[in-house]
Amino acid sequence: MGLTGRSTGWNVIEDGLTVRKEHPEDRVIALAGNPNVGKSTVFNRLTGLHQHTGNWPGKTVTNAVGRCEYRGKGFLLVDVPGCYSLMAHSCEEEVARDFICFGGAEGVVVVCDGTCLERNCNLLLQTLEVTRSVVVCVNLMDEAKKKGLEVDTALLSRELGIPVVPAAARNGKGLDTLLAELDRLPCAGVPEPPVRYALWAEEVLKAVEEKLRPLSLRGLPGRWVAARLLDGEESLWPAMEGFLGFDLRESDEGKAGFAAGRERIEAQGKTLQDFRDEMAAGLVRRAKELAARAVGRNKGDPTLRDRRIDRWITGKWVGFPLMLLLLMGVFWLTVVGANYPSQLLSQGIFWVEEQGAALFRETGCPEWFVELLFHGVYRTVGWVVSVMLPPMAIFFPLFTLLEDLGYLPRVAFNLDRAFQKCSACGKQALTMCMGLGCNAAGVVGCRIIDSPRERLLAILTNNFVPCNGRFPTILTLIALFFLGGAATPFSSLLSAALLVVLLLVGVGATFGVSRLLSATLLKGVPSSFTLELPPYRMPRVGQVLVRSVLDRTLFVLGRAVTAAAPAGLLLWLMANLQVGEVSVLTWCCGVLDPAARLIGLDGAILVAFILGIPANEIVLPIILMIYTSGGMLTEPSGTETLFAILTQNGWTVTTALCTILFSLLHWPCATTLMTIRKETQSIKWTVAAFLIPTLVGVLVCFIVARVGSILGM
């Protein structure tokens, strides 16, 4: 599971940065931990809100990097994706493992959940086997206390021989001590192996380690390398080779080590499998022992409350209706809340446009330039901002709250059976949730899925979930054609309900296509599946609001500049350059019109969808612009005007329905496509991701259009 605040902080679209030390004195510190332990809170608390995403050399991943200072010394914190084990099972875990083992960090902070120490100790112990330069941060001490758990951090520290800091990062408690301990790294003392395996296995390790001694392992502990040599963990080796500069398994020492280990194992009447089992079991045993000694319980069952809540949330009869209700509630609040700020923003933005254009004209700029700059580029950007920002600024915090509460994994838990039937992974439900916000984020989120086949399924179908960028178009059309345009509280509730229905169509398409792909292009059976259901946790509402509104604003603004501005330029040129008698835009509409009519649209709508590739948000404005034959986007205007423009251009209920459906089922936006290309490393699958939803959309719209014309709607 990777739904940490970071990966769904929706700022995961990487920009190709590397961990750059602005100050050469800075020490790089990796921040590791299981998912959902408040790692990102620690990160944000330490670095302020100045988080930016970045890569580290070698692999395109997003490790957030931030800087903090303590007593004049700088630390560069790298927020590594959450993982349960260094034996990576998913792409995301691989990223984490590679950074912890080979990233060259000068220290590692392992953040643990104080309410669930035993589980967290596994990663901690594995990390300690790789490096002794570790500070443990036992987070959520306040939660633990509430649950009647007492964590003896001093005992842990003595047992492990490293600093252990109790913290409640949400309240900023313990973080100063954490920094002080980081400052003192690396700590002195002869390292005692954190885990003692069974005697026979220890002997094996010693024998292998002995053979590896002549090699330079660049600081990696021989014991750890010896264990991995016998481990048979394939995905580790490319990274290991990159780090060491040679392939250990092919080196003479490596071969000798493996042979010696094998011989030792067999001499003791064991098999290689027994040894591998012991490597896993030793960790679990030690974790259990540590937790048993360090955690005291002074109240009854600390999990009783969670189980009670689960009885409802994952209840047989309540679970699904509750899910739909929650979704509808989120949509409704978004629709209702976004209305007014949207109007205000657009007024402000268009006022600036007028003033700016006037100012430029006065300074003697050529008229075409002013037109292009203000009515082309600026207006498109303004549209995107005013239409997108308010719904996103409401939708995201609400969603983040649900996420922080621990609700989303339950959705996956409830729905997994259905995904299993399509030979897909239940965690796809999580990536679909992310897709609701932004498909590109959803595609990146697919890294949490272990099996490459299932991950690809999730990536290819993510676009069937309508992202925030498509909500405004869909909602406007729903309001105009299916609710009579009246803006009453009841009608907004109804449009939220219709949006949920539409979403279910998208989910249906996801299942259908996943199933089809599993039977054809991506043949395979469902692979193993483990999903943690974390404890429910009261989110810090204020913090979530500030963070996600801030995140969203930056995201929308960034996107408006990078995607909408060029689109606006192109649009303006197309609308103002002539082919014979008509503009390029009108000409294109004419060419596409016959094809578009077949699927219930018209040329203008299809052109708008094509021009909307950089940003889905501008589809409706482009349609209106073409209809009003203006050389620029129209201002967002009242519902009656909108309705009049559309109906005058031949829109019927069928047209509206087809447009809505096509909006749900068509190609992904440019950002998503680029992300898919990056994530799959394959042009072929990127093309597939473009074609699959488009074909489904054409098919569905064709059928709807035929039925509509028969019914005479």
Add this chain to the structure above:
Amino acid sequence: MEAERCLSQLGEGQSGIVDRISAEGRIRRRLQDIGLIEGAEVVCVRVSPLGDPVAYAICGAVIALRREDARQVTLRREAGKTQGGRAAEGGRPWA
């Protein structure tokens, strides 16, 4: 001889002790990583509304597994205690 009991046969509220894992390769290590090693206690805490997957309390965390995977975890023969919301002696307090 009594048939082997596996994890997937546990009903809500029932517990068992892991005997061995029959899965191989990565799944095996995955199951071990979440704490399913020989002698570990497991409690079945919640069956999902569609019957699959099932959530188990393992090592102080709640982890959902599909029946397909849970079938590959064999439990010790001795019958697990059926618990009415109480913790097993010395075990983790899940119910």
